[in-house]
Amino acid sequence: MTGDHEHSHSHNHEHQTVPSDFALRVKSLESLLVEKGLVDRAALDALVDAYEHKIGPRNGARVVARAWTDAAYKQRLLTSADAAIAELGYGGMQGEHMVVVENTPKIHNMVVCTLCSCYPWPVLGLPPVWYKSAPYRSRAVLDPRGVLREFGLNLPDDVEVRVWDSTAEVRYLVLPERPRGTEKMSEDELAPLITRDSMVGVAKVTLPHEGGRA
Amino acid sequence: MNGVHDMGGMHDMGPIEYEKDEPVFHAAWEARLFALRRAMGAWRKWNIDATRYQVEMVPPADYLELSYYARQFVAFLEMLPKSGLVSKAEIENATPDPKQPTATPALTADNAAQLVAKGIPTSRDLPVSARFVVGQQVRARNMHPAGHTRLPRYTRGKRGTIDRDHGVFVFPDTNAHFLGEKPQHVYSVRFSARELWGEQAAAQDSVYVDLWDDYLEPA
Numbered sequence: 001m002t003g004d005h006e007h008s009h010s011h012n013h014e015h016q017t018v019p020s021d022f023a024l025r026v027k028s029l030e031s032l033l034v035e036k037g038l039v040d041r042a043a044l045d046a047l048v049d050a051y052e053h054k055i056g057p058r059n060g061a062r063v064v065a066r067a068w069t070d071a072a073y074k075q076r077l078l079t080s081a082d083a084a085i086a087e088l089g090y091g092g093m094q095g096e097h098m099v100v101v102e103n104t105p106k107i108h109n110m111v112v113c114t115l116c117s118c119y120p121w122p123v124l125g126l127p128p129v130w131y132k133s134a135p136y137r138s139r140a141v142l143d144p145r146g147v148l149r150e151f152g153l154n155l156p157d158d159v160e161v162r163v164w165d166s167t168a169e170v171r172y173l174v175l176p177e178r179p180r181g182t183e184k185m186s187e188d189e190l191a192p193l194i195t196r197d198s199m200v201g202v203a204k205v206t207l208p209h210e211g212g213r214a
Numbered sequence: 215m216n217g218v219h220d221m222g223g224m225h226d227m228g229p230i231e232y233e234k235d236e237p238v239f240h241a242a243w244e245a246r247l248f249a250l251r252r253a254m255g256a257w258r259k260w261n262i263d264a265t266r267y268q269v270e271m272v273p274p275a276d277y278l279e280l281s282y283y284a285r286q287f288v289a290f291l292e293m294l295p296k297s298g299l300v301s302k303a304e305i306e307n308a309t310p311d312p313k314q315p316t317a318t319p320a321l322t323a324d325n326a327a328q329l330v331a332k333g334i335p336t337s338r339d340l341p342v343s344a345r346f347v348v349g350q351q352v353r354a355r356n357m358h359p360a361g362h363t364r365l366p367r368y369t370r371g372k373r374g375t376i377d378r379d380h381g382v383f384v385f386p387d388t389n390a391h392f393l394g395e396k397p398q399h400v401y402s403v404r405f406s407a408r409e410l411w412g413e414q415a416a417a418q419d420s421v422y423v424d425l426w427d428d429y430l431e432p433a
Contacts, residue, residue, distance in 0.1 A: 022284060026243040028308035029291075030250060037316035038257070038299055042323035044249035050330050052238050052245070093252075093333035097380065099402075114222030114366055116266055117282065122333075126248075128236045132282045134227035141222045141368065141421050142411060150230050161407075161419040165222065167364045168400045168424035169262075169336040170380050 056125035057196035059090045060173060063100075063123055064199065065191040068178045077175070078102060085123060095122035095171050101164060102175040103201070108159050109174045110148070110201030112140035113166040120171035124196055131200065141165055151202040164201075174201035181207055215360055216367060218274040223368040223411070244283040251290055252329065256321035259297035262336065263390035267362035268293050336384045338397040344427070345399065350376045351433040352403060354425060362390035365429040373433045374405040377422060385426055398427040 033039045063085055067074035077084040081098035085091055091098075098120060101109040113119065114137050119127035130136050139147050144161045148154070155161065164172045176198040182190060197203035221227070239245040251265070268289040269277075277285060295302045304311050321329065346352055356371040357363075364386045378401065385396035402422050407415035 022287060023241060023243040026247050026250070026287065029305065030246055032304060032308050032310060033250065033254065033300070035316075036300065036304075036310045036314070037318055038320070039250060039253040040319035040322050043253050043319065043321045043326040044246060046323045046326040047249035047252050047330065048239075048245045050327070051248070055330070056238070091333070092331040093329060096333040096335040097337055097383075099380075112222075114368075115220055115364060116269065126238055128233065129240075129282070130230050130232050133231065134221055134224075134278060135230045138221040138224040138227045139230075142225075144419065145416065147230065151232070157416070161416065163419075163421045164402075165366065165421060165423045167366060168380070168426070169383055170400070170402070170424050 051121075051126050055122060057123075057194075057199065058191070059088075059125075060120070060123035060196070060199045061191045061194035062088055063090070063173070064175055064194045065187045067100075067175055068182075068190055069187045074175070081173070090122045092122050094118070095120045097170045098123075098173060099170055100173045100175050101162070103177045103204075105177070106159055107162060108148075108155055108201065109162045109164060109172075110140065110144060111164045111166060111172045111174060112137060114138070114141055115165075115167055118166035118169075118171060120173050123173055124199060128196070148202060151197065153203055174199050176201075176203075176205045179205050179207055215270055215362065216358055217270045218277050219270045220367050222366045247283055247287055247290070251286065253319070253321040253326075254290075254294070254297075254299070255334075256325075256329065257297065257299060258320075259299060260293060261384075261389055262334070263362055263384070263386040264392065265289065265293065266386070267390040270362065337380075338382045338384065338395065340382050340397050342382045342397055342399065344379055346376050346379075346401060346427070346430060346432075348376050348378060352376060352401075352430045353433040354403070354423075355429055355431055357429075359387060361387065363387050363429075365425060366423065368410055369403075369405060369423050369425070372405055372409050374403040374409070374423070377402040377404040380424065383426070385428060387426075387428070396428075400424055400426050401430070403430070 034041055067077050077100050081100045085098055103109055117127055117132040141163050144163050145155060166172060194205055195203060198205045269285055272285050272288050291305060294300045301311060351373060353373050354369040380400040382397045383400045385398055388394050388396045403425050405421050407419035408417060410421060
């Protein structure tokens, strides 16, 4: 292990030069690897396109909306998540082994990865910066109720909080509670209400006029 | 290793900084790096545990200061020469060594879609017997390996209950060091919040942690 990384000089220039330096360095590394025939630029483009445009929390929202409107599907989702998620066409990298945990009026689940940033990509896309950051990773297990308050969610004392630390290759998705007042809504109408944060377990799903954080 | 990456339970890391309508990538280089790491991974010269360990070895002050992708880049630059696919000199000069043969990319645009759709499963369909059963009381072993481990410090020595058996998976502590997969059962272990944090925690709260057979002993 060496400590004299290429970026060490950037400490002298604070944050200003870090992004441009990294941009340049990554660019030249890409050129090198392409020239050597080790990577294919079209494959890189395809990977970026998949996570920028095709894979994201809309996928998870479809899973949740289906579970809210189809009791048999919900049962399959809670018992064999991989197969149930695959029914909707989702699955794959960083979601090879899925478990879905259900929020109820008395149980609130939230997901973290204290050791790195494990996250269920096929249903939620790539994680946001806060999920990967030290403040969330350090405190989610120690003070989940305090973390939830920071997200604007005050849980009553009689609610049980279950934190899922993704320390292995199992990836967790929270099935949030279906909000009251949505009983007549269809699966397609429900899906847009379901946020990424509600499926990580740091928010509840709210109706637009209730003003929850998107 | 007892590194700063093992953050569960630490104080004073600051407020959670939430960005509304956050983009998938904050700069083009993050996206290119993300893709490069997957494309180079297709050469199968390393595995997910080895890449995690490489990130853990980013010096602690740097680990905390650098962004997620910056850390990944630092670790990637260390990993590449170890693979034998690229030399340190080539990386430093950003120029291929003419004496080195060129290759055919391991990952093409066609099989990139396949990689995304199928992933790289780390479960193993092997008849490995489970050392523990659901409902059993266990204790996370008090161990401090200097190498890679996925046993968080905040669980070590603590008592929990086997909540579910996830099946047989590759063992990170050996796999990260290319010492074999040592497949074994992984369980979701429920620790009461009070067992972990004492009286300050709510009595009904708990933390579920996925732990391998080798991390556990009967309680």
